Each structure stands twice: as C-alpha cells, then as structure tokens.
Amino acid sequence: MKQVSLIFNKVWVLPFYQRHFGVLLFVFFLMFGIVEGSQIIGYHLSLINATLESPSLLLVVMLIWSLYAGKSVQFVFKKISEPDQQFLFVSACLKKSELLLQTSFVLVKMYLPVLVYSVFIEGVAFSQGRIGEALLILFYHLLVCYAGGMFIKNAIFHPNKKWISFNWFPSFKIKKSLPLFYIFHALNNLRNPLIVTKTFSLLAMMAFFSGFQLDHYDFRVAMLGFMFALVGHCVIVFEFRKFEITYLNFTRAFPVSNFRRFITLVIVYLLLLSPEFVVLVRTVPEHIVLIDFPVLIIFGVLFLLLLHSLLYRSIGDMENYMITVSIVAAASFFLILFSAYLIIFIAATGFIMFSFAKWFHQFEAIEEE
C-alpha cells in the first residue's frame, strides 16, 4: 500500500504542483503579498469572518474550492490517459476500498493548500461558537475528497470513460473567420479553463462592485475590478498563443500588414471579453458613468493584447509567464490608482506595436523546444 501511495505521489501529486507552481504562487501572492506584514492576520480574520457571516459568500468560496478540486481531478484524468501511465491500471487489482482510500488521499494532497487555509477558518469558526458553519465546511471537504477519490478510482477501473466533461456546451455551426478560430478553440479545447476563467472573472467584478459602496463616483473601482477579471484571463491568452504557434502557423505567411494582424486580435479579445462587457453595462449608471465605458473596453482589449504580444518574444513556461503577468498587473494597478489611463493606453499600444514589428516574424517555436 505504501508503494502505491509513493507511485501516485510521483506520477500525479508532484507533477501537479510542478505544473501549477506559478499559478499557486500567484494566488499566494494575492492572498498574502498585497497586504502589509503587520496587517496580514487582521486582513485574513476579516476575510474569514465575512465568509462565515455571509452564506452567499461562503457559497462562492466553496464554489472556488470545488473548481480547484475539479481541476485536480481533471489533471489526474489527463495523466491516466497518457501512454506512459498505462501501467497504473494494474492498481485496479487492489481491493476497491483500499484503492479508494489511496485515491482519496491523492486528492487530499493536491487539495492541501485549501485544507491548510480551512484549518484556520475552522479554528476561527469554533472559537466564535459557529459550530454549524465549522461542521458544514468540514463535511464539505470530506465530501470533496471522497468524491474526488471515487472519480479517480473509477477512472483507473474504466480508463476510457469520461467522468467529468462539459459536453453540455452548445456546439455552434456558423461560418468561422480567423478571429472566430480562437474563440472556437476556446469553446472546443479549453472548456474547463474557460469556465474557471469566466467564473473567476465575473465573481471578481461582482465582488468589487458589491464590496465598494462609495458615497461618490470613483471610476478607479471599476477599473481595478475589471483588471482583476482581466488577470484571470492570462491562462486563456497563453493558450491562444500556443494555438497560434501550433495550428495557425500558416497565417505567418499571409500577405497582410501587422495592423491587420493587430485588428484580428482586437476582434478576438473583444469577443472573449463580451460576457464581461455585458456585466459592466449592467452596472451603468450605478457604478460606471456611460462616458467612461469605452475606456474600460479599450483597457480590457489592450491589457490582453499586451499579454499576448509579450509571448511573441518568447513563449517559455507558464511560471515565467505568470511572473510577467504579475508585473504587468502590478504596474497597471498603480497606474490605475493614479488615474493615469492615458499613460496605460500609450504604453500598452506602443509596446504591442513594437512587439508586432520586432518579434512577430522573428519568433521561432523550435527555439523554445
């Protein structure tokens, strides 16, 4: 049994953390890096109290945890289907209960960051006599680990069956032009990241708009909320660039100007951000004055285009990319605080144009291998 656990650790748990190190680091930074050291405990106590006091917020938090658990299970599914992991099907010879214990333990290890934070939530809940909430969270985690373990165990017994998929997504039959190639790639091949991204993005915006009830209009709140939503799209941008390199390489030999390539990507990102724009429109005039709305649209498209154009120079690993995204986000954060929108637009447009001119035709995927 111990050997099975060690093998599962090597083939699933460690690769999971290696693969998602950058994302986890980024989340850690968001949780602990943006607040002054002396205020961290107070900040997290406020967060935990708000979560325990508001059932709807607790539901949102549980939804985020569920997405994380779902991502962990999906990672194992993907690994199981790889040819070099065919040998793992031999573990189906174990007793079902023993295998379930092992697979549930796999999920516990992948889910550990959530569980560690939940220990503090449980501590606060018990200390405040919120036994109901504490037991609810405990029961929820037990259920997630058990269900995840069941999914993994079943995948070992039935390797070719899809246990989690989003096949309820509608399939569209419309004539596709180049910008729609990207969108259809997202809808066909990036369903899970797209769902996670859009959920995070919409929740981030809603949290900002409901959390900052100011007595006067401040456009920076909308910009900051939208910026967090945009940062959530960084994985989709990375995947779009990979898609370009792998499947749209032939477009590099198209006799079109860099401006036309730029416009194509503007359309791509306008389409990608259309759900966010709908949400933003609904906040007019309560949180956004109509005249400021075009600024948000331009900012959204330029922000994602900037991330995209950064990958023209080099598409390294996700970790390096996430560091770059963090830097861009931090710079944008401070420029928004100072309402320096014109500087953001000029700098972003200038950098995007420079990237197209300097790196687009000089990029070579083989150098990255």
Added chain:
Amino acid sequence: MIELTEIKKNYGSHLVLDIPRYKFENGIYWLKGENGSGKTTLMKLIAGLIPFEGEVILNKNISILKNRIDYLRKVNYTEAEPLYPSFVTGDELIQLFIWTKDGDFADTKNLMQQLKVDTYSHQPIGTYSSGMNKKLSLILAFIGKPDLILLDEPLVTIDTASVETVYSIIHEFAYEKKVSFIITSHHDFDYAKISFTGTVTVQDKMIHAV
C-alpha cells in the same frame, strides 16, 4: 526567379544552412537532400515562415525583408505534414486563403473538384484522413496569384489518382500561368508527366545544382 543572398540559418548554435548566393531561374525544380539536410528549413525560409540572416529576392526586386506583403502575396507554400485546427472545415480554411491571398473562388472550386476535395470540404478537418488533409493543403498552395509555389513532399499520403491530378495541376500552373515550383520529394516522379528545369540538392548546408 528567386535569388538567395548570404543566407545563414541556425537552430540554436547549430548552423543548418549557409548559402552565400544561389539563384533559381523560372521553372520547376526538384529539391533533394537527405533527412535533416535542411530542405524543409530552406522551403520555410523562402516561404517567410522562419527568421534567418540574409536576403531573399523574388523577380529581381521584391525583397522578403523590405516588401514582405508583396513578396508573400507571390509565394505560396504547403508543408509536408500540414496541421490545421480540427474544428475548422476545409471550406472555411479555403475561404480564409482566398480572402487573404486575393484568390479566385471559381478557380479554387475547379481545383477542389479535380482533387475531389469538394466532396468533404464541408466537414471539420478533425474528421479528415492524412490524405484528405494533404489534398486540402495542396489546394491552399494554389490559391491566389503566386509566382512561386513551394511544395514539400506533395505526393506523400495521397492516392494514385490524386497523384496524377497533382501532376496535371502543376503542369497547368507552370506552363499556362508561368508559375515556378520548388518541390521536395523522396519519391521519384513520372518524367512523362512532369519535366524539371533542374534538380538541386541541399548538402553540407549549401545548395548544389545536380
């Protein structure tokens, strides 16, 4: 006519091509070479798909560096193993190429009928066999008003009847539309159906006339 000057191509520190000067006059050329000799790299380089040091000039005055859009309008290329998004249909891809290469729909439709691509082009590419995919890529290579078409292993994976059709299309483009070709192939050609202006090999990082 295409002229290569001071061409150097590296993959990392590995020098793959080092061509001081080479000129292809108008005509059909068979580009030979061992595996890894740099044939595909040379084709991609002329097609404008990969960066390199040096200069490529088409028809004496159209530079790949200085007149990139004009150059790319006149040079078409198809890969040995083309890769397209699986959810896109052949029709959609052809439409995209017609639009960007300023192609003629009727001419393309005719090519599709000759290679029987029109029978399946409404389906997503993910459902195609490698031969169907290859025939689609060949159609794409003939779209527009090219002066030079680069075909990397055009006969691989396609059936015998389609090979005959490809010969006749190359013949038509070369002799009626005065289009030049550089073709790589490890297979022998039927010389009764296609006559080459010259055969060249890529060897020792350079191009040699045979």
